[in-house]
Amino acid sequence: MATIASSSSTVLLSASSSNLLPFSHPSTSRLSFSSSLSSSSSSLSISPTFLSHNSSNSRHFVNHSAFTINASAAKKKKVLIVNTNSGGHAIIGFYFAKELLGAGHSVTILTVGEEGSDKMKKPPFNRFSEIVSAGGRTVWGNPSEVGSVVGGEVFDVVLDNNGKDLETVRPVIEWAKSAGVKQFLFISSAGIYNPTDEPPHVEGDAVKADAGHVGVEKYIEETFGSWAVFRPQYIIGSGNNKDCEEWFFDRIVRDRPVPIPGSGLQLSNLAHARDLSSMLTLAVENPEAANHNIFNIVSDRAVTLDGIAKLCAQAAGRPVNIVHYDPKAVGVDAKKAFPFRTYHFYAEPRAAKSKLGWQSTTNLPEDLKERFEEYVKIGRDKKSIQFELDDKILEALKVPVSV
Amino acid sequence: MARLVALQLNQLSFSPLASSLSDFSGTRLQNQLQLKRTFRQPKGSFYVSASSTKKILIMGGTRFIGVFLSRLLVKEGHQVTLFTRGKAPVTQQLPGESDSDYADFSSKILHLKGDRKDFEFVKSSLSAEGFDVVYDINGREADEVEPILDALPNLEQFIYCSSAGVYLKSDLLPHAETDAVDPKSRHKGKLETESLLQSKGVNWTSIRPVYIYGPLNYNPVEEWFFHRLKAGRPIPIPSSGLQITQLGHVKDLAIAFVKVLGNDKASKEVFNISGEKYVTFDGLARACAKAGGFPEPEIVHYNPKDFDFGKKKSFPFRDQHFFASIEKAKRVLGWEPEFDLVEGLADSYNLDFGRGTFRKEADFSTDDIILGKSLVSV
Numbered sequence: 068m069a070t071i072a073s074s075s076s077t078v079l080l081s082a083s084s085s086n087l088l089p090f091s092h093p094s095t096s097r098l099s100f101s102s103s104l105s106s107s108s109s110s111l112s113i114s115p116t117f118l119s120h121n122s123s124n125s126r127h128f129v130n131h132s133a134f135t136i137n138a139s140a141a142k143k144k145k146v147l148i149v150n151t152n153s154g155g156h157a158i159i160g161f162y163f164a165k166e167l168l169g170a171g172h173s174v175t176i177l178t179v180g181e182e183g184s185d186k187m188k189k190p191p192f193n194r195f196s197e198i199v200s201a202g203g204r205t206v207w208g209n210p211s212e213v214g215s216v217v218g219g220e221v222f223d224v225v226l227d228n229n230g231k232d233l234e235t236v237r238p239v240i241e242w243a244k245s246a247g248v249k250q251f252l253f254i255s256s257a258g259i260y261n262p263t264d265e266p267p268h269v270e271g272d273a274v275k276a277d278a279g280h281v282g283v284e285k286y287i288e289e290t291f292g293s294w295a296v297f298r299p300q301y302i303i304g305s306g307n308n309k310d311c312e313e314w315f316f317d318r319i320v321r322d323r324p325v326p327i328p329g330s331g332l333q334l335s336n337l338a339h340a341r342d343l344s345s346m347l348t349l350a351v352e353n354p355e356a357a358n359h360n361i362f363n364i365v366s367d368r369a370v371t372l373d374g375i376a377k378l379c380a381q382a383a384g385r386p387v388n389i390v391h392y393d394p395k396a397v398g399v400d401a402k403k404a405f406p407f408r409t410y411h412f413y414a415e416p417r418a419a420k421s422k423l424g425w426q427s428t429t430n431l432p433e434d435l436k437e438r439f440e441e442y443v444k445i446g447r448d449k450k451s452i453q454f455e456l457d458d459k460i461l462e463a464l465k466v467p468v469s470v
Numbered sequence: 471m472a473r474l475v476a477l478q479l480n481q482l483s484f485s486p487l488a489s490s491l492s493d494f495s496g497t498r499l500q501n502q503l504q505l506k507r508t509f510r511q512p513k514g515s516f517y518v519s520a521s522s523t524k525k526i527l528i529m530g531g532t533r534f535i536g537v538f539l540s541r542l543l544v545k546e547g548h549q550v551t552l553f554t555r556g557k558a559p560v561t562q563q564l565p566g567e568s569d570s571d572y573a574d575f576s577s578k579i580l581h582l583k584g585d586r587k588d589f590e591f592v593k594s595s596l597s598a599e600g601f602d603v604v605y606d607i608n609g610r611e612a613d614e615v616e617p618i619l620d621a622l623p624n625l626e627q628f629i630y631c632s633s634a635g636v637y638l639k640s641d642l643l644p645h646a647e648t649d650a651v652d653p654k655s656r657h658k659g660k661l662e663t664e665s666l667l668q669s670k671g672v673n674w675t676s677i678r679p680v681y682i683y684g685p686l687n688y689n690p691v692e693e694w695f696f697h698r699l700k701a702g703r704p705i706p707i708p709s710s711g712l713q714i715t716q717l718g719h720v721k722d723l724a725i726a727f728v729k730v731l732g733n734d735k736a737s738k739e740v741f742n743i744s745g746e747k748y749v750t751f752d753g754l755a756r757a758c759a760k761a762g763g764f765p766e767p768e769i770v771h772y773n774p775k776d777f778d779f780g781k782k783k784s785f786p787f788r789d790q791h792f793f794a795s796i797e798k799a800k801r802v803l804g805w806e807p808e809f810d811l812v813e814g815l816a817d818s819y820n821l822d823f824g825r826g827t828f829r830k831e832a833d834f835s836t837d838d839i840i841l842g843k844s845l846v847s848v
Contacts, residue, residue: 264753265811266714269746330710332791334643371791374641411712411750420797431642 144223144351147248148176149210149239151229152186155301156254157308160228161191161198162344168201170348175204177216179229182207191306211238214246224351226252232279233286240290250354251291252347255280257298257336257363257414266334267369268414270298270361284361295350295357297343297364300414301407303434304340305441311337312438313447314406315379318457320448323468324388326460328401331373331391334413338366339429346416349423356422363414366429372407382435390466397463404456524626524732526550527601529586529618530608532558534686535631538724539605544578546728551580551599553592565685565821589617596621603731607631612662619670627673627737629730632660634678634742634794643714644748644795647678647740664740675736677726680744680794681787683814684720685821688829691717692815694786695758696823697832704768706840708789711752711771716793718744719814722807729803736803742794745814746807751787754811761815762824772840784836 146167150160164174176198180186182205187193195205208216210229225243230236236253243251259278260268274281284296303311318325343364350357370378373389380387394401394409401409419425442448461468531540531552543550552560560581563572582599584591586609596618603626609615619625635657637645651661667674683691698705726743730736749757752769759767774789799805809817822828 264756265747265749267748330712332710332712334714334791367795368642369644370642377641411714417797421801 143172145173145221146175146224146226146351147213147217147220147222148174149213149225149227149229150176150178152179152184152192153189153308155307155309155311156228156299158191158302158304158306158340159254159299159343159347160226161194161306162304162340163226163228163347164198164203165201166341166344166348167351168198168203170352172351173202174198175206175217175220175222177206177208177210177213179210180207189308191308194306210235213239214242221246222248224248224250224252226254226347227283228254230283231256233282236283237286240287244290250293250295250351250357251287252294252350253283253287253296254364255284255296255298255361257300257365257412258408259298260414262410266411266413268363270363270418288359293354293358295360295362297347297350297362298414299343299364300336300338300412302340302343303337303438305438306340310406312375312379312435313442315376316383316439316442316448317452318454319376319380319383319385319387320442321452322385323454323457324390324461324466325376326390326392326404326457327372327376328392328394328405328409329372331371331376331389333372333409334369334411335372335375335407336365336369336413337375337429337431338364338427339434342366342427342429345428346419346423346425349419349425353423360418360422362419362423363416364419365414365416366431367416367420367427368429368431369413370431372409375407378431378435379439381432382439390461390464392460392464397460399456399460404460522732524548524602525600526603526605527553527582527596527599529553529604529606531605532560532562534684534688535607535682535720535723535727536605537562537564537686538684538721539607539727540579541575542724542728543731544575549580550578551582551601553582553584553586555585556581556583565825565827586614589613593617593621600624602626603629605629605631605727606663607727609663611659612666615663615666619667619672625672627675627730627732628667629727630663630667630674630676631727632664632676632678632740633657634680634744634792636661636664636678637794639790643791644716644793645742646795647742647798668738673737675730675733675738676740677723677730678740678742678794679718679723680716680742680792681718682720682723683717684818687720687818687822690786690830692758692761692818693823693828693830695755696762696819697828698834698837699759699762699764699767700823701832701834703834703837704770704841705755706770706772706784706837707751707755708772708774708785711750711755711769713751713787713789714748714791714793715751715754715787716744716748717754717811717814719807719809719817721817722809722814725808726799726803726805729805733803739798739802741799741803742796743799743805744794744796744807745809745811746796747811748793749811751785757811758815758819760812762819770841777836777839779836779839782833782836784840 148160148164151157160176164176167174176195178187178192198205206216210227222243225239225248227236227239230239240251257268259274259280261273261275263272287294287296301311315325346362346364350362376387376389394404416425416427458468526543526548528536528540528550530536532554536552540550540552554560561572561576561579563569582595584595586592601622604618604622606615606618606628609630615628619628634645636651636655638650638652640649652658653661655661664676667676681691682689687693695705722745723743726741730741755767755769759765774784777784796807
C-alpha cells in the first residue's frame with residue numbers, strides 16, 4: 068500500500084469532467100482515496116490493487132472520477148459484508164472485501180452457514196485466505212443472528228449481499244439500526260425490472276411489485292437514514308461461484324455447436340466483478356452522494372447472446388458454430404438448457420455515472436481472454452462433460468455433432 | 471433580405487392544436503435554453519454570452535432540422551442565413567406556429583441562393599459575406615466542406631451534422647463516441663468530413679444523430695407506421711421484431727445544436743444525440759399506435775430472406791441493433807431530451823400526419839407480398 072505524506076491535514080481532490088479519459092485498459096481502475104485525520108500526521112493511501120503502475124510518488128492521478136472527494140467523507144470505514152454462500156452474487160463480497168481492504172478500510176465478511184461446509188470448498192470461499200491476509204476478518208453464521216456472530220463488533224457500513232426477501236434481510240436491517248450502523252447497502256437484482264419495449268432498464272423504471280427484492284428495497288428506504296441499493300445482472304471474474312462464460316467455453320473448446328434459444332439477438336449484460344466492487348467502494352466513500360439511490364450495478368455495454376458466443380470464441384482463438392432453436396418446439400426448458408435469460412435483459416449504470424462519477428472498466432474481449440486462460444489453466448478444457456440437453460436440441464434440429 | 475413565401479395550401483392546414491408539447495415555435499424549448507443560460511452567468515463579472523449575436527450560416531435549413539434550428543437561433547438574436555438552391559420555399563409557416571411568430575421569423579431570416587456543389591460560388595459568396603459560425607446540416611461529402619473552410623479563415627466554429635451510421639457494427643452496444651467507425655459504411659462521406667475538419671485545425675463540433683423523428687420528417691420513419699395504422703393494416707416487421715433501434719426528436723436535436731454554439735466544451739468534440747431510451751421494432755409499432763390513438767396493432771413477423779422486393783424497402787430501419795449512448799452530451803453539455811418516445815411520436819402525429827400531411831404516399835406493395843405469402847404458407 069503506497070502512502071504519500073502530506074503537509075496539510077486535509078486533502079481535497081478534484082477532477083474535471085472534461086478531462087475524463089476514454090476507457091481502454093481493463094486493468095486500470097479507479098483509485099480509491101482515503102485520508103485519516105489522526106492527530107499526529109495525515110497520510111494519503113492509494114490502493115494499488117488494480118493499478119497497472121506504481122504511482123506512489125506521482126501527484127498526477129489517473130482518475131476516472133468526475134467529482135470532488137472531501138477528506139471527511141473519505142475516512143476509513145468499518146464495513147460488514149453479509150455474504151451469500153452460493154450463486155452468482157457470491158463473488159461480489161469477495162472482490163468488495165479485497166478492494167475495501169486495499170483502500171485501508173476494515174472489513175468483516177459474514178458468510179451464511181458453516182465454515183466447514185462443502186460449499187466453502189468452491190470459489191470464492193476457497194480463497195478467503197486472501198481476505199484474511201489482507202487484514203480482513205472472516206466469520207460464519209446465520210444472518211438472523213448477525214449481532215452475536217460478529218460478537219458485538221461495531222460497524223459504520225453494512226452490505227447485505229445475501230437476502231432475496233424481507234424475511235431474510237429484516238433481521239440484518241433491524242440489528243444494523245440498533246447497533247448504530249450509519250449506512251446500509253443492499254445487493255438487489257436487475258431481474259426485478261418489468262419487461263419493457265424501451266430498453267434499457269433505468270433506475271426509477273417500474274419493477275415487479277411482488278418481487279422479494281422489492282420488498283427489501285422498500286423496507287430499507289423506510290427504515291434507514293443513509294442507504295443505497297444495487298441491482299446487478301451477470302458477473303464474470305476469477306473466483307466466481309456460478310458458471311457464466313464457462314458454459315460457452317465448454318462447447319467451443321470441444322468443437323461442439325453452441326445452441327442459443329431464440330434469435331440470438333437478445334441483449335444481456337456481463338460485468339467484471341471489479342466493476343461491482345469499485346461502485347460499492349465509491350458508495351462507501353461517498354455516502355452523501357450515494358444516499359437514497361438505486362444503482363444498476365452493471366457494465367455500460369450490452370452484448371447479444373450471439374455476441375457472447377462470438378466473443379468467447381475469439382477469446383479462445385477458435386471458431387464457433389451457433390445454432391438457434393425454439394425451446395418450445397424442441398421440448399426443452401430454456402432455463403435448464405441455457406445460462407441466461409432468453410429475452411432482452413439489459414440495464415444501464417446511469418445513476419452510478421452521474422451521481423458517483425463511476426466508470427465501467429469491463430472490456431469483454433480482454434476480460435474473456437483472461438477468463439479463458441484460467442479455464443485452461445485449471446484443466447477444465449480437458450474435463451469430461453455430458454451435454455444431454457444440447458444433444459436433445461441438436462437431435463431435434465438434426466444438427467451433426469463432430470466426435 | 472426577407473422573403474415571405476406563398477404557402478402550399480394543399481400541404482398544410484391551420485387547425486390550431488391545444489397541446490403544450492406541440493410547440494412549433496419552440497417557446498417551451500426557448501424557455502429551457504434561457505433558464506440554463508441564466509444559471510451560467512457568473513455574478514458581478516463581465517458576462518460574455520455564448521449567445522452574443524453571431525452571424526450564422528446554415529447549409530440547408532428549409533426542410534427538417536434546419537426549420538427548428540433556424541427558429542431557435544433567430545429567437546436567440548443571431549443573424550441567420552440559409553444557403554439553399556431555393557427549390558423549396560425558404561420559409562413556411564408551421565402547424566401550430568402563430569402568425570406573428572411566423573411573420574417575425576420570416577422577416578429576420580436571410581437567404582443565400584446557390585448550389586453547394588458549385589465550390590467556386592460557395593467560396594466567393596461566403597468570403598464576400600463573412601460568417602462567424604457555420605452549421606452544416608446537409609453536407610454529405612468532405613469536398614463540399616473544403617470551400618467553406620477556405621472562404622472563412624476566421625471562422626469561430628464549424629458545427630457539423632454527421633450520423634451515428636458511421637459506427638462500425640458491433641456486438642457491444644450502445645455505440646459511444648470513442649467506438650470504432652466504419653470507413654466502408656454508407657455514411658463514409660460523413661466520416662471523411664469529420665477527418666477533414668480535424669485536419670484543418672478549425673474549431674469544429676460534430677453531432678451524430680441516430681434516427682430523427684418529429685413533425686415534417688421527410689424520412690418515412692414514423693410516417694411508415696402511421697400509414698398502416700390509419701389504414702387498419704397489419705404491420706409487417708422483419709425477423710423477430712426484437713431488433714433495437716433509437717429515435718431522437720428533431721426539436722431535442724435542434725436544442726443540442728444550439729447548446730454547442732460558442733461552447734468551449736464542445737470544441738473538437740463528437741456527440742451522439744438521440745432519445746433517452748432505445749426501442750424494439752415491435753415496441754415502436756406499439757408506441758406509434760399509442761401516439762396516434764390507434765388500437766394495439768397486429769404485428770406480422772416474416773423472414774426477409776424469403777422475399778425479393780426488388781429495389782423497394784419493406785421496412786424503414788436497418789435490420790440490426792442500432793443505438794448510441796447520449797451520456798457524453800448529457801454530461802458535457804448539460805443537454806437532455808425533452809421528449810420521451812410516445813410523447814414525441816404524439817407531437818409528430820398531432821402536428822403532421824394527424825392533420826392529413828405526410829411526405830410519401832402510402833405504398834403497401836411490399837406489405838401485400840409479405841401478407842399474401844404468409845396467408846398461403848400456413
